[in-house]
Amino acid sequence: MPACFKTIASPVGALTLVADDEALTAILWEDDDPARVPHGARIEAPDHPLLVETARQLDAYFAGRLTAFDLPLAFNGTVFQQQVWQALLTIPFGETRSYAEIARQIGRPDACRAVGAANGRNPISIVAPCHRVVGSTGALTGFAGGIAAKRYLLALERGGEPAPGPRQACLAF
Numbered sequence: 001m002p003a004c005f006k007t008i009a010s011p012v013g014a015l016t017l018v019a020d021d022e023a024l025t026a027i028l029w030e031d032d033d034p035a036r037v038p039h040g041a042r043i044e045a046p047d048h049p050l051l052v053e054t055a056r057q058l059d060a061y062f063a064g065r066l067t068a069f070d071l072p073l074a075f076n077g078t079v080f081q082q083q084v085w086q087a088l089l090t091i092p093f094g095e096t097r098s099y100a101e102i103a104r105q106i107g108r109p110d111a112c113r114a115v116g117a118a119n120g121r122n123p124i125s126i127v128a129p130c131h132r133v134v135g136s137t138g139a140l141t142g143f144a145g146g147i148a149a150k151r152y153l154l155a156l157e158r159g160g161e162p163a164p165g166p167r168q169a170c171l172a173f
Contacts (some may be wrong), residue, residue, distance in 0.1 A: 004045035008055045011062050012149040014125075018042060019050045023074035024115040027054075029145045036144060037123040056128065064156065064162045067093040076123065082109075084118035086131040094157040098136045108142060125152065 001024060007016045018026035018039060026037050040132075045051065053071065060066035074083045085107045090105070091097050097105075099112045099119070108114070120142060122130040131153040135141045143150040 002041035002043045003039060004048040004051060005042045006044070006046045006051040006055065007045065008058065012145055012152055015058070017051045017054045017058075019027060019048060019054070022076065023052055023072040024050060025074050025076060027125045027127060029125065029149075032144060036121060045067060054127075061126070062156070064159075067157075071127060072094060073124055075128070079122065080111075080114065081118040081121060083108075083113070084115050085122055085128050086122070088119070088122065088128045088130055088133070091129055094159070095130045096134045096138070096154070098134060099141075100136055102133060116142070124125065129153075132157075 003020050005018045006016050006018055011022050013030040015030070016026070016027065016032075017024065018030040026039060028037060046109060057066055057069050057071065061069070068151050075082050077085065084102060087102050087105050099115045100109070101110075102119070103109050103111045103115045106115075118134050120132045121129050123145075125131070125144060131145070131150045140150050141156075145163070
């Protein structure tokens, strides 16, 4: 059976939520490269209960009312990628970790670059918070949603007033 999807508006642009009958399988960015998170056939299902719940929780997150998501997740990737993605789920709200810290956490201290590659292929952005992973100096590095979106999400979580989202900046005139 094809996966179901629903597209929602957010401060960081349109997000496409993808789920099967049991779990959320992806949150895709508006300009996402289709090769980043390969998916088979999908059917639009705006009333799919899990997609509706995901949209509700994302709305609460962007409004500053939610600090931890409670959704069933299904990651599709290699064993190594899944280890990295599970490590993302342990990064507390409002905090960051470096690629090296994630590599050490999963028992692969020499795999910083591989952690970065796996982080870049995280299929469930925001919920599995790849935006919380930064360079060893604290620099904001690559992010599928763009550096402006990463900066926005980190500012939102740190309780500061985030600048307008990258998709909202054009609307401020």
